[in-house]
Amino acid sequence: MSVVEVLFGLLGVVALGSALLVVTTRHLVHAALWLVVTLGSIAGCYLLLSAEFVAWVQVLIYVGAVVVLLLFGLMLTRAPIGASNELDSSRGQRLAAAITAAGTAAVLVTSLVDAFHGEHIDLSDDRVAGSSRTVGQAVFRGWVLPFEVLSLLLLAALVGAIVLSRRDISAGPELTRSQETGR
Amino acid sequence: MPLLMPVLLASLLFSIGIYGVLARRNAILVLMSVELMLNGVNLNFVAFDVYLRDKLLSGQVFTLFLITVAAAEIGLGLAIVLLVFRNRESSQLDELRDLREEDDPPARDQVADDEQAVAS
Numbered sequence: 168m169s170v171v172e173v174l175f176g177l178l179g180v181v182a183l184g185s186a187l188l189v190v191t192t193r194h195l196v197h198a199a200l201w202l203v204v205t206l207g208s209i210a211g212c213y214l215l216l217s218a219e220f221v222a223w224v225q226v227l228i229y230v231g232a233v234v235v236l237l238l239f240g241l242m243l244t245r246a247p248i249g250a251s252n253e254l255d256s257s258r259g260q261r262l263a264a265a266i267t268a269a270g271t272a273a274v275l276v277t278s279l280v281d282a283f284h285g286e287h288i289d290l291s292d293d294r295v296a297g298s299s300r301t302v303g304q305a306v307f308r309g310w311v312l313p314f315e316v317l318s319l320l321l322l323a324a325l326v327g328a329i330v331l332s333r334r335d336i337s338a339g340p341e342l343t344r345s346q347e348t349g350r
Numbered sequence: 351m352p353l354l355m356p357v358l359l360a361s362l363l364f365s366i367g368i369y370g371v372l373a374r375r376n377a378i379l380v381l382m383s384v385e386l387m388l389n390g391v392n393l394n395f396v397a398f399d400v401y402l403r404d405k406l407l408s409g410q411v412f413t414l415f416l417i418t419v420a421a422a423e424i425g426l427g428l429a430i431v432l433l434v435f436r437n438r439e440s441s442q443l444d445e446l447r448d449l450r451e452e453d454d455p456p457a458r459d460q461v462a463d464d465e466q467a468v469a470s
Contacts, residue, residue, distance in 0.1 A: 172351050179359040186363055186386050190370030195379070202382050205363075209389050216356065218396045221413050225392075228417050233385065233424050240378050240428040244435045253442065254376050264372030272365035279357050286353040288401045296400050297410045305407035306414070317418055324422035331429040 171290060175215050182208040193250040199237050206230050217290060218297035356397035363390035377431045377441045381424060388420045 185204040192198050206229040213222035247253070255261060295301075306314055363386055370383025392413045399409025435441045 169351070172355065175351060175355055179355065182359065183362055183366070186366045189386065190366055190373065190379075190383055195376065198379055198382060202385065205386065206389065209363075209393060212356065212359070212393060213396055215351075216396055216400050218400065218410050218413075221392075221396055221410050221417075224414055224417055228421055229385070229389075233421055236424055236428055237378060237382060240381075240431060243432055244378065244441045246376075246378070254374060254379060256373055256375050256444065261373045264369050267372060268365045268369035271368055272362060275361035275365070276358060279361060280354060283353045283357060286401070288351045288353050288356075288397070289403075290351055290400075296403070297396075297407065302407060302410055302414070305411050309406045310411050313415065317415055321418065321422055324426050328425045328429040331426070331433055 171215050175212060178208045178211045178215070182212070193252065193254060195241055195246040195251065195254065196238070196248065199234055199241060202237070203230055203234050206234070213297075216288070216297075217295050219295055220297050220299045220302040223299075353397065353401050356393055360390040360393040360397065363387070363393070375442050375444055377434070377443050378428070380443065381427050381431070384427075385420065385424070388416060392416055 182205050185201045185208070188201040189198050189205060192201065206225065210222045210225040210230070213219075213225060256264075367383045367385075367387030367390065370386060371380055374380050374383060395409040395413045395416070397409075399407060399413075402409075431441055434446065438445070
């Protein structure tokens with residue numbers, strides 16, 4: 168086994184362990200912090216797969232922005248600090264969820280092992296498949312149009328989030344009238 | 351590196367995310383589990399991109415797009431969760447039962463009274 172494989176295995180174990188803690192811990196804030204560990208070790212996996220730019224974007228957006236947003240959400244919904252038994256569903260539903268997850272994992276693992284047994288990713292040469300130069304060229308040559316559509320999506324999400332969270336926007340006169348006639 | 355290592359890691363992360371979505375009651379924890387599932391998918395994309403040595407880098411570019419979409423999704427999702435919390439003082443998912451048929455007649459009368467109050 169090469170160094171890359173050993174490192175990837177270790178990072179994978181860390182990612183899986185902390186992901187399990189995210190879905191089982193009884194502390195809400197701890198779940199967000201374990202999510203940081205999971206996302207960070209996945210960024211390490213991207214680095215080992217020579218996808219450098221994706222790894223840094225993962226650190227910036229996921230660990231930087233998404234987790235902070237989640238912590239804000241926890242704060243604003245007055246999440247309980249400390250252990251809480253209110254976070255999980257009933258025992259029966261947890262059992263059903265575990266069975267579903269185990270079934271999904273079994274199907275995926277058996278079919279993937281059957282399909283890709285013995286295939287190897289060739290990382291031997293020094294080529295960095297995902298340096299910022301190559302990814303930038305790919306985005307702005309081949310994928311310009313989806314990139315622009317994505318900016319529209321972000322704008323729509325921004326406007327939507329503002330409309331949802333402002334208190335002083337109510338239904339206008341036309342909307343209330345149509346509701347009354349509709350009834 | 352065997353292709354199975356990243357691919358199996360991705361599928362296990364996805365399964366853990368499924369467990370979290372189904373077993374958690376708190377809306378924000380469900381959003382976190384959705385993020386876990388999305389990360390599994392992203393890892394799959396990158397692994398196959400590097401394995402196939404795609405000239406257009408479609409896997410990695412698609413991962414970048416997915417990260418952006420996930421950020422938009424978490425922003426909107428949190429806005430909705432905050433709205434629900436503001437109206438109901440709770441972010442437990444199993445208390446949101448408005449789309450379910452009413453079991454008890456008194457609750458329906460209450461709703462009718464409210465509607466009359468709004469209409470008048």
